[in-house]
Amino acid sequence: MTRIMVPNGDGTTGWFDDERLREEFTETSVWDGNNWRGVCSGMQIKSAELLLTAEGRWVLHEDSSSEFNGPDSYRWLTDDEARVWLMKSGTGNRGPADEALEAVERLWPDVPEESGPSEGGRPAVGPAISVAYPEDLLQRIDAAAAKEETSRAAWLQTAAREKLAGSHRPCTAAEADEPGSGSGG
Structure with a gap:
């Protein structure tokens, strides 16, 4: 067992056993005109690795010791960060x-085919x-929403929350029998 120490970001340290990895992915490279560079790390001599631990946690390993005389580092990634790393690594043309x-x-089967800026709204x-609301009830709702300077949808959401929270009084039999209420005669 080889325990690799990983900072947790809160001043504590976690670890994983690098001999019990579920999966290991090496980043791909792209030619920048002068050198092959890792598409995620930008490293030229070494490549970054994305590791999935035995317990299902993602770890990014970047060994820049032979490149920039930098650190051999490990850090935890979220599922979303790991997915983005893999998608970016999939754009390289070497590796x-x-x-x-x-x-x-395989790991994120529900990822949409496309994701981008909102089309508005x-x-x-x-x-x-x-x-469907009876016309007269809809007019009363719209009038109440206008009086409170809010939208119909916001007014209905507030009314539903109040009713469910019990802060709204129950309607009387006379109110239930109003034309268009749908509950009376």
Whole structure:
């Protein structure tokens, strides 16, 4: 067992056994006009490695000791950081690019084919639903929303939260029987 020490970022140190790795990926390289350089690390002589530990944690290993007289370093990566590293490594034209891209498809099967800037609009707050309201009730909702200077959707969300939290009084039988309420006669 070889314990490799990795700083946790909070002043403590974690470790993993480099003899029990689940997977190991070497970054690919790209020609910069003068040298082959790692697409993720930019290193020329050595390549960075992405390691998946036996416990399922991602570790980035960069050994720049022979290149910049720098450190032989390890650091933890999140799943998203590891996925991005593999996707970027898959763009190189020297080294195991196909292996990196196949790993992304295998380890993150739900990654969309495309991701980019939003086409505009508001961020989603939940799944959209379609609800039919009687016209007179919808007019009352719109009037109440306008009075509170908010949108119809925001007003309905607030009303639903208040009702579920119990801060709204139950409707009376007379209110339930109002035309268009859908619950009375």
